[in-house]
Amino acid sequence: MNPHSFINRKKQVSHSRRGAAAPQVTSSSNRPSTQVSLAQKQYSANHGKPTRSAHQGQSVLRLNSAEQDTLLRQRALVEAQHGNHAEAITIFSELITRNPSNANHYSNRGLVYFQSGQLAAAIADYNRAIELNPRLDSAYNNRANYYAAQGQFLEAILDYDIALDLNPANVRAWINQGITFRELEMYARALESFELALCLGKLEGHIYAERGRTYHLRGDWNCAMGDYQRALEKLSQTGDTVLPSSTRLRLQVEAWLNELLHPLR
Template identity: 30%
Template sequence: MEAYVSRGNAFLDYGNPEGIKAAQADYERALLLKPTYLPARINLAYSLQMSGKFQQAWTQFTIAIQQDQLCQAAYEGRAIVNLQMSNLFAALQDVNASMKVKASAELHTNRGVVSLFMKDSTGAMHDFQAAIKLDNRYSLAYFNAANIYFKNRQFRQAIEYYNRSIQFNNKDESAYVNRAIARAVIKDSSGALSDFSKAISISPKSAHVYFNRGNLYSTLGEWQKAADDFSHGLRLQPDDPLAHKRRADALGKLGMKEKAIADYQYAVQLQARIKFLKSIHSK
């Protein structure tokens, strides 16, 4: 059984459809030998989740819970699947059940995220603060708390929490981007530009970072730098109508009227296409 699970885990690490399918076959072989073997059951559930087979994954996690009502991995896995199936209350119940087994900073943070999905920012903040109290180096709790402060337009508090998040995880592109935007709002342009540059160094293929830095350069009247950033972002994400419009604005300020008009026209075409596709999907 252990050999099947070990080989299945190796297949799963490939992350491609063939590897996931081979992993599932090995987990199922282990379960044929011993249906109560939890490592095989849990990993089979995760592999099904990776395949997008959420209901089947939910069933396997549920079987694991029936076999061991103290299995935190099963509760946590089923909570994620419930979120993916938009069953928020069930996700919250599963996180609560896992916390009854043993609370942790990660679980408090996970429950906080579920609360945010349920539009309960007060409950979410309570959990993020509880997570920090349990582990004052847990960066994700600081990051999520910072996002709530940001949403509430408490930008200086948000920056303080992004600082702590980055202190304990300096590879999180999102923390740098969000702190950059908060710094831009309070007129700390140099700090914002520094954060955008750091985010780009971490994730050079993230179009939204270039778009956001381009917006800041536009605000500062640095039109050539703005146009360059919008152009870089559009090479990564060509069909963003707002970015085309913003680049058109910058090009217009630089006196490149024909290129600006072409960008405006393309932005309008893209927006019309997006609106049309949305109307089809809504029917």
């Protein structure tokens, strides 16, 4: 691939069009326990000694540094997942203070900055993450999303390529690369990226949605309709349909399908 062929084809695109699968972060569906302080207060009325439940609470308080970091990271990810960006940034900042050489914390905080529209802070964190760990494929994927949102498609494509060289199983990078090729109207390359992503067996609802949109824009309406319907079926089968990102994607696919079925409305 000749990267210079992209230089004169830049056009502005909102980062909101990167799709629900765009950001890359290790997620957790469980909130840390909030009952430790209650356990500490449970004492035996007869002996004045902590009950078994209180001992359990005290054992939680004796977590080592790595375990505390894990709980903090899980909490930050849950806050970010629910749109509580300020709280998530505060927690990631605490993690960075505790572990200033951890590239993952910078990449994750950069992602939350990006999602909250603080783009200068986001790119600074992505660059720092890559400086600390040049082999962190998720940081390249996230930085590529930033470049694509700024219309810097050459830089985006190069970062997606690096992410995929480091980790060919990075399904999000394949999806995002396909979206970027589509923005450049390079539909064949976009379809190739989506087909490779499908081989990984993950995020299939997202992939069918984006591939369907690519067929739609290319004029292959039958293929587009099939992919839109597959996307809606897959999205309805997943367990995260209550999350805002999945809801937005489902509504987007429904809008695309309606546009395809009723082009004159």
